[in-house]
Amino acid sequence: MIKTKSQIAVDIIAKIGKWLFIAFFLLMTLVPIIWLIITSFKSNLEYETEPLGLPKVWQWSNYAKALNMSGLPRLFLNSVIVAVCTTALNLIVSAMGGFALAREKFKAREPILSLLLAGVLIPIIAFMVPYFSIATKLKLYDSLLILIIVYAAINIPVSLFLIYGFMSDIPKELEEAAVIDGCSFSQRFTRVVFPLTKPGLVTAGTLVFIYCWNEFTYAMLLTSSVKSRTLQLGIRFFKGQFVVDYTSMLAAIVLTMIPTIFVYIFLHDKIISGMTAGAVKG
């Protein structure tokens, strides 16, 4: 197809615009991360007085302090267990519920859907007292299990929202074909819909994993001893009543960021690009 001069000019402008757009957001995204890493090598005085310069002396001791955080391996293990189990529980529950809501018509459908989705509006911070109450009544206070259950529940509205959205996109014909082939209700789920929703599941799962990894308020509220403490609570040890060891805290934050970045890069990217190789529509 031959392009006219003006079309070529528009193309070039569009191309420049596109790259500027990408470059701008790359900058906005990377600058904070680079700043974080640089600051984690500064002394606290430098952070408070010269937050934007390079450290005069690279304080590797901050990382030593972060690594020496008491119980670090245990905290790491706890965070991993909570994140993995919560994600599994949340995805299964949301996928099942999403399937029923997205692929079936029944009278109670709209009300139930609205009810569950309304949960995204709720400021979870308002639930401290009831959640504490529930944890103690179930005798699960200070356990990893309560964190798993609570986190899985908290993320149902968002996961369901996403998974329901992705499931709605699947053409009815695929399921109808499966039914003709003799699939039962559950088999429609396990053989047709669940596999096809993988992008949605992976997206929702990534978000849940990261939520669990970074969550602080309820981890603090519902646990107290080392056996159920997560990394986020460990990081707070650098915060005293009047004096905060900001730079060691940042070192600890950088360290805890690394696993989540790996999870995102390897799991999410690989699976998404694998899955979208075979398109759903068309």
Added chain:
Amino acid sequence: MRNKNWKQICLFLLPALLLYAVFFIYPLFYVFITSFTQWNGIGSMKFIGFKNFTDLFANETFRISLKNNFIWSFALGFIQIPLATIMALVLARKPKGWKVYRTVFFLPNVISQVALAMMWTAIYNADGGILNSLLSAVGLESLTRNWLGDMGTALGAVIVQQLFYIGYFMVVILASRMGISESYYEAAEIDGANVWQQEIHISLPNILPILITSVTLAMAYGMRHFESTFLMTNGGPAHATSVLGIMLYQNLGALKYGVGNAIGATLIVLGGVLIMTIRWLLNKKSQKMMG
């Protein structure tokens, strides 16, 4: 007519509904009931009817917070989402290095808000922060100011900071966009449609459900926004950046459970109304678009 699969439907819905009932419905009852009382968490609850609500609506801080929440919702829903959509559409065309960009853009969501807040406070610092230093360096010294302390700029500053973080929704929209078969685009290309036309006629209609979902979700986040503002300005200066979430937290901290939960109840009700309205409007518009 009852759906013949109703037994399996119930079974599939049961886990989600059970967890939801325990961790959302039950606490919601608690929130709504206590919002009609005066309670400090220790003594007995004193039923005072709608007084908390009438006091709230007469309270200037509340009105400012509510207004700010609406601003947040619309900013996230109608600025952040479009930006995320554009980026998703750009990356879906797989420009060089697109996988790297996709990963990078999501990174801020992986970092704890505490670190991000520390970073942005340093950027906005009035006394040599990055923004002011940059402005001075290019000769725009007159534009330098105390971004987070000046009542006129504080809200804008905290909102703009969040608007840049398009990674979360970009990933969602990108996943949907990449589910559209390439063959459509190839056919359109052959027919002479340029990129712009392809995006409007192929991409947008197909990702519309996810777009509406994303806008709804973003608006919901706007209504319950709390963390980044709390960490950067604590609702200040003079409540200029205050949002309902912060007011709620402060009231709970002051042992005013009745007031705090009234704020929570209001947030949920008003937010629900707002979002259902927007959703209904968007759905109508999309139906018109689809013909």
Added chain:
Amino acid sequence: MKKLLTVCLIIALAVPSLVFAQGSGEAKSQEIVLKWPSFWVGADTKAAPITELVNQFNEAHAGSIKVEIEENPDTDGYRDKLNAQIAAGIVPDIFILNVDPTTLQFFEGDLLMDFTEDLKGDWGNGFLDGTLNAVTVDKETKAIPYEMAYTPIWYNTDILKAAGVDKIPETMDEFWTMCDKVKAAGYIPTVQMTGGTNAWTSMIWYSHLCAALGGPDVWQKDFATDPVFVQAAELLNRMYQDGNTSKDAIGAGPGDAGGHYLAGEAAAFSNGPWYIARVKNEAPAVYDATEISTAPGINYSGAQTGYLLSALAAANTTDPARRAAVVEFMKWMTTGENAKKVSEAAGSILAVKADITSTDRIQTQFFQAVADASFVVETFSAKFPVDVVAEFGQALAKMAQGKATPEQFVAQIASVM
């Protein structure tokens, strides 16, 4: 596939519950276990000496009483958790109470152990004057005073000398002259901040100004109507204008504020004894130049601000053995000798009368300042509930940028009282 899902679900729930769920509840026959959630852990200077004291206590009472510290270093989180626990009807065995009108509400009902009777006599006499009053509501004393906060004014004498100021200002006129000279020499006269949860440095200044204007009973006056509070606001406001403070003061948090002083940029500052170690370690030049003093006098002079920072409280119990154990522990923590240990190791000032020999120059000045003070007044943050204190910072930010007059400042705060 469905079976696989079910199995996954079961594993996801079962593994953690079987392996990790409930570990507590070691049924020791008669040992009384007292759980003490505490934020005097980790980086806190009191962590080491207090842990040592607890260990000594446990050794001395091995088999009968055991105190277990549960670490929760985040003070805001600690407070949130305590509030949630109490609202759910559960009180920790022993806990730290940051004393203010909001937390004193915990005294209502029967949640906390009442020490009134136990304190009559020698034990009660061992506390500094006024501290027991601070934890007594309706004649019931349900907490044991522990740590004091004194917040005098700190001056960087190097800066004063460089600016040609030969002595620490004693009147407001001298103070403003000092500010002008310090500005001219290129330094920041006063550190101020409107941020954080209580606009700490500015709040302390305001308290000093109120004391200087209204005397020892200033907080008995009606905040909404007494002109003293507006006058103090005018003075505080002036400290924000004309370069009398740093450019980032509005919205600044304690880190930024302290940073200016540590960097040797600011002449006048205020903070408590816990900050001494910080200055000594991170800014030794500033440490050497620091002198502790009073704020300028106006109608009254020589005042200091200080209050009971924290107290130890305990859950009420009907079990007499348990009660005795708690009282035993409280007494142990507040003996003169043990208070001395903590004080000397951490630099804190405790509410217990103790014969402290300080080796630190600035800490000695602190003690001297308190002893020499004509009277001591609580800070605003100790006198009023947390939401009023929060409003202080908000109103201050508004006044400081010219959007509210001092009268409006006072009115805004009074409206939430």
